[in-house]
Amino acid sequence: MQERVTTALLGALNGAREKGQLKTTAWPTLSLDAPKRPEWGDLASTVAMSLASSEHKAPHDIAQIIVENLPQREQLFDRVEIVHPGFLNLTVKAALWQEVLRQIELQGDRYGRAAIGTGRRVLVEYVSANPTGPLHVGHGRGAAVGYAVVRLLNAIGYDAVGEYYINDAGRQMKLLGASVYARYQELSGRTVEFPEDGYHGSYITAVAQQLKEQLDLVAAELTPVDLETRCRSLAYQKLLGLIRDDLQSFGIEIQSWFSEASLLESRAIERALDELKARELLFQQEGAWWFRASMYGDEKDRVVRKQDGEYTYLASDIAYHHDKLRRGYDLLIDVFGADHHGYIPRMHAVMQAYGHPKDRLHVVLVQLVKLLRDGVEVKMSKRTGEFITMREVIDEVGADAAKFYFLMRDSKTHLEFDLELAKQRSADNPVYYVQYAHARICSLWRVASARGISRPSAGGTDLSVLTDPDELGLIKKLSSYPEVIQASALAFEPHRVTYYLQQLAALLHTFYNKHRVLPPEIEQENNESGPGEVLTPKRTAARLVLMGAVQQVLRNGLEVLGISAPEQM
């Protein structure tokens, strides 16, 4: 609908220019908002006001010119008004709104999808937690956001893939091995010194316990060093398996897993750095190799290879992003925890060092989650290994509620997550509010079929009876859904969808309480379906079509976020 009106406005502007009434060559972007007050029409444009300065005309006069040149004015609009100082308020014909319902029925699951990104490949890297322990709540938010971003991009035509970068090389892995080794020794009655920066979490002991039998078999044949190495690889597999399981229970499907260690094995790090050397973007100083990040806006140059010959984490990351580019992705997205924001400039520098624009990489920041229980903060400490795991949250509140909560707020702002609140099956919990709207409509189908009323198709139903403000309000909301999806996807901001769904659900609940869709079971004298209206079969049919469209959009919206749409609650 917005598209149709925008086209008409553009036609008016071009028409006026041909007649010499307007001179501006490049029109500003025509944005149409739904005005706050119903008497201001369905859609409003501020274009006349923004043209005022370049045209040297009063906004009101420009608006007048636009109105005079508006093509198909009679067919499209019931009312066209100019309001001081130059608002153009348009009231679209009800018949056109009703048309939206036919479109939704026709497009079904595809309603809201678009082809904007067709032919462009995107790689979204998210979670990427070290496989040295279970995922915690913060990872859960990153997972929900990353997954939703992938689905949103796919919805508007991009070929987007989610990838998990496994940090399975370097110091953290060594520490993991040493920690498990120490716990294993303890379990076998020997005492060894626990590594200084080792992992203290109780899950390490649990892993050691689980591996004990396996390790006992080989313990006698291996040197302590080899045994520790064995601990490392077994613990790594175990923990990565747990992470995969956790993500699966959370309903997150990650298409691709990329191992950091594979970069070392394949000498990809060397090759990636050689390429930088060839471009004279590496230099040696004090026995270390440095990347000239400062040439591309980072605050200083960064070490990629230490004095002792070891690569830094940045070296792996350079090679990893180099690899992503080589794999031919048009856009790279990294979902980072906000505590890594200092890393962004150097990654942008990497992009440019390889000759790409820096916005070829977009970083989505996800702020930390403040976990509460009954309003009291639950403290987490990485050092002692005491933290709330993602698994605990899923078990306690369910995957749907957890996802919705994580996606409710702009990911770059802090999020309070109250476990008790998220668990409550009440108005306090927005996910149920939205799902309930969906289930209520499904219930209509059940009752209708029990009473022998079949579901009408939009094409074969007279929708002209849908003129009530509540009905038109719902339709207008439905018609803006595709725009919401596009804007949300292009901004990488899934929270816009959760917000939209809550608004749509609110309109549905209001409608549902105020108006009837199906006739009452028993014939009644009073056959009112709402204030001053009579429920005729015609009205029932039209409203069923409307309900079907609302259900479709609720389902599509939940689907794109990876949240279920239950038929019964």
Added chain:
RNA sequence: GCGCCCGUAGCUCAGUCGGAUAGAGCAUCAGCCUUCUAAGCUGAGGGUCGCUGGUUCGAUUCCAGCCGGGCGCACCA
């Protein structure tokens, strides 16, 4: 000290490519189920959009400076 993010109702937060009287949920108060799911609805109260300047016909939105909160500034990952 430098850099990034945030500051909107008592609380948690939407909104902001500059627009008309700033929104939702929670909490508080008052109502609504013999008829399609009350996990719902209706109404009421509640705001110097952190502060001060600037740009503009118009600023919560853009710019600058301050104040407050979070995070980051390794030859760690």
